[in-house]
Amino acid sequence: MIKNINVALIGNPNTGKTSVFNALTGLNQKVGNYPGITVEKKQGSCRLDRITKARILDLPGTYSLNASSMDESVVVELLLNKNDPDFPDVAVVVTDVENLKRNLLLFTQIKDLEIPTVLVINMSDQMQRKGIKIDIEKLEEKLITSVVLVSTRQNSGVEKLKQILIDYRSISTLPILDPTTIDQDYFENLGKAFPNQSLYKLWLVITQDVNFTKLERQKVPDSTQFKTQSQSYLKKLQQRETIKRYQSINQILKETYRVNREEATDLRSKLDNLLIHKFWGYVIFFMILLIIFQAIFDWSSVPMDFIDSSFARMSEWIKTQMPAGILTDLIAEGVVSGLGGIVIFIPQIAFLFLFISILEETGYMSRVVFLMDRGLRKFGLSGKSVVPLISGTACAIPAVMATRNIENWKERLITILVVPFTTCSARLPVYMILISLVIPNDRLLGINYQGLTLMGLYLIGFLMAIVSASILNRLLKSPNKSYFVVEMPNYKLPLLKNVAITVWEKTRSFVVEAGKIILAISILLWFMASFGPGEKFSNAEQIITQQYSNEALNDLELENKIASFKLENSYIGILGKTIEPIILPLGYDWKIGIALISSFAAREVFVGTLATIYSVERDAEETIKTRMAGETRSDGSRLFNLPTGISLMLFYAFAMQCMSTLAIVKKETNSWKWPGIQLFSMTIIAYLSALMAYQILK
Amino acid sequence: MEIFQYTVAIFLGLWALYYLIRKFRPKNKPATVQGCGRGCGC
Structure with a gap:
């Protein structure tokens, strides 16, 4: 007699979940939709041994069980509904070896639903190239589960995964996080009200907008009564849950996961080694800045002079062509001169944003954020302050608004107070005209003094922001710290269209506003x-x-x-x-x-x-x-x-x-x-x- | 012609005054779009 088991493949997007699905099912797969919604449902079957057949369900990619999209809701609804014919006997969480930390957030959440959960670490063929070493035994012990290293490219680990799936009943269903550590009173009361329920499941039912008709509602008849807390309080608890999980993940990975970048051999790691190096990273960053400011001066001087003389001619032309009078004087002396004072700076603004958008597009800006994060923490600024400080080079207004994602009020306030020191694009016209008037247009070793002065002014603004932050850090008191996760995108060639759109948008808004x-x-x-x-x-x-x-x-x-x-x-x-x-x-x-x-x-x-x-x-x-x-x-x-x-x-x-x-x-x-x-x-x-x-x- | 020039010039002057006052007067936005300022994300 053949034994059928349901296996759910779950994971963050881009972890190679579909490759694992293909490796398990081969051609035995079909694609449909979840009832009522246009979310793709992929199913397949796999013969694990003579008597066990697995029905494999490839669930939509999700970063966590705190669903924010329809795709993610599908995952939460299925995992909370034991009556669903697709409810898994065993969950396989597919993770990417390079982003294990982020991927483990979802793993710990699924494990806490008390479903037997296997951890698949995919793309294991990358480990050597990236200089990654994992102590699998210790990881299994810490995560209370089975861990398999899989490489679908080298077709390794899939057979071991099949063996684990056959023996899924031996996988522990012990949870990783005790929900009472999130908020003792709240969860203890929840436990008293529903004594035979999993606290974490109840918590998900309360916080997630899942389809209640599908749930075992008779068992949780009054789950809504625990919504008595305000939405913002529940959100705060969710944030606390995420922080608690990351704290425990950090601790586990500290003991089991090592990345030795010096041993890495792939191009991205080699570039990262150099670009975020403790010393060379900063040297390269300053060299890039120097080139940018040199180019701004060298390339924009011709169009700048052209615009300047055109406006002067226009003013003269108006005076000679229009009948003499107050309006003529107003237009020639007031309007045209004033507008000339802004149009003249279009070339510099355009070049500045051309360079900034190229740096963003290539993926270098994320490395700068990482590099700065390391330096800024010493001065009481959060890693999250880096983004407002860098975007402050365009304008302080969006930069102040960008501080909203800093949870810690003290760090947020410090960032808001120091952001206006960073050189915004509105200072550029003032600097440009003054530099061209008082700094000689000479060169030393090919470096233009004017470009060097402009760079110095950008750096002095940034330096003042850091010094002020350091002083404010001593003056203001706060016990909490915030956490900062930055994902390094792959390097890529900048997309001309994106660069052009950024340059156009920024220049247009500068001129119009x-x-x-x-x-x-x-x-x-x-x-x-x-x-x-x-x-x-x-x-x-x-x-x-x-x-x-x-x-x-x-x-x-x-x-x-x-x-x-x-x-x-x-x-x-x-x-x-x-x-x-x-x-x-x-x-x-x-x-x-x-x-x-x-x-x-x-x-x-x-x-x-x-x-x-x-x-x-x-x-x-x-x-x-x-x-x-x-x-x-x-x-x-x-x-x-x-x-x-x-x-x-x-x-x-x-x-x-x-x-x-x-x-x-x-x-x-x-x-x-x-x-x-x-x-x-x-x-x-x-x-x-x-x-x-x-x-x-x- | 002189009257026309005066009229347009005064109109432009009033527009400039009106634009700047409107641009920089403090706006009272509804509470829902304002943060409470305590960093709690509300």
């Missing part, structure tokens, strides 16, 4: 610069003509003098002059002061503001760069010299010059306290560093 703000601010600034209170403004022409009547000035010189005098006595001039005493020690004049105030809305407004202010005062055909380079102090020396430039760059590196970031920090922390502290402390740091830089260098 910042462009609208800059346009609005430029218009208001123009009004404030073109009108003023009192006699001085309205009689500017008369006053200046009288003042210089003894000097032989030509018409153009006289016109410039009048324009400067008017600007000084305009509304914006008065505002700038009011704050001048505070910023004078930093090497800034009142016009830069205006740019500092207006760029509080968004940092990139700085260049647009100066372009607008100078265009009211100077010739329209001049480019932004020449206007800024031509600015002088009262003693005739250049305003934008090295001390002022460095002082300004440091100010922008550290100051919290972004209203939108403050708003999002308020939203995420639900109080004005933290954005207030952030604004105050960052402004103080920025002011002091700028002051020191100017006073030392001048």
Whole structure:
């Protein structure tokens, strides 16, 4: 008489489950759908020995029993329903030798359902190449089950698996995790209410949205009463369950699983050895950064100059073509100059995101995250802080939002507070224009000083974030720690389409979002610069003509003098002059002061503001760069010299010059306290560093 | 022509003012889309 047994193959996606299924069933398989849903149901049969036949069910891939998709629900429903004709006599959990840690989460959950569960470690042929060693006996002892190393490629281990399946009754059904360690009160009460039920099964019934009609409902009639706890509390318990499981998995693998990367021979491991090396990993990362910043300067200078001169020509053209009047002046001096201040930076932004997306696409960015994680933990930042810190190089707003997945409030708060130090793309225009004005375009050993300065500014921002985190870590107290798992994707060639989409999206949003703000601010600034209170403004022409009547000035010189005098006595001039005493020690004049105030809305407004202010005062055909380079102090020396430039760059590196970031920090922390502290402390740091830089260098 | 230029310029000025005020005024979002700020994921 033939004995039939049901075997369920379960595993994470991409663990080679289907290969094991094929190796067991050969051609004896059929594919259908689960009733009512379009989830594929694969079944096959396998003769284990003369008298035992196995009906093998290949269940959809799932990462855990905390189902989040229909595919995963199929697995949970089947494993909880003993009356289902497919209910397995034995479960085979297929894992991938390289990702055993992640795969064991699902294994421990299935084992706790008290079904005989076999652990298959697939792709065992990779072990030597990857430098992996596993103590199988000890692993069997710790997991209280049978473990089989299988390689479907080398057709090894399948016969041993068949033998274990024949003898499945000898496999222990003892659970691995005691649910009362998750929450003693909750699970003890659950046990008292349903004394003859498995606690873990009850827990799954309560937390999973499974189809209750299929369950043994008569045995758990009031399972819903245990839903009295709020959804968020149940979610918290689920998280605690996952953490408990990973803690025990970590401990087991510490004793049984070794990866010696130095012994690994495959290309990926060799590359990983180098790219995440304790020393060379950082060297390579900094070399890549250096190349990126060099390229940004070298490649973008031609389009940048072209755009700059085009806008200057456009402004001049508008002045000559449109009838003279207030609107013509507003468009030529306000709108066009202001917009020129943003469009000019399209090439740099596009190149920056081109490089970032290539690094992401190739899989290198995950290695950077891993590399940084190792370094950051010492400074009180979570491994999960790395992603917000890296995405902060694009914009602090999504970066602050990305901190939501940090469970530990202290680590999350520290990350939120230090993220604005990382150099966002809005700082790039300010840095670019100042670097091109004050840093010589020379090279040393082929390295451009300008690119090097830009890289230095990115690093200084990151360094300040780490130092601040370290200080905050000492000031704020919290007993908990969060866990961080990063999966290293395989290396691959970047997909051109994905890169192009990222570059387009980022550049477009930079131009559209910042462009609208800059346009609005430029218009208001123009009004404030073109009108003023009192006699001085309205009689500017008369006053200046009288003042210089003894000097032989030509018409153009006289016109410039009048324009400067008017600007000084305009509304914006008065505002700038009011704050001048505070910023004078930093090497800034009142016009830069205006740019500092207006760029509080968004940092990139700085260049647009100066372009607008100078265009009211100077010739329209001049480019932004020449206007800024031509600015002088009262003693005739250049305003934008090295001390002022460095002082300004440091100010922008550290100051919290972004209203939108403050708003999002308020939203995420639900109080004005933290954005207030952030604004105050960052402004103080920025002011002091700028002051020191100017006073030392001048 | 001068009146036209003044009208359009003032309109642009008012638009700029309106846009900036609208852009940066604090928004009161419903509580469901706000985190409680204690890091509990609610």
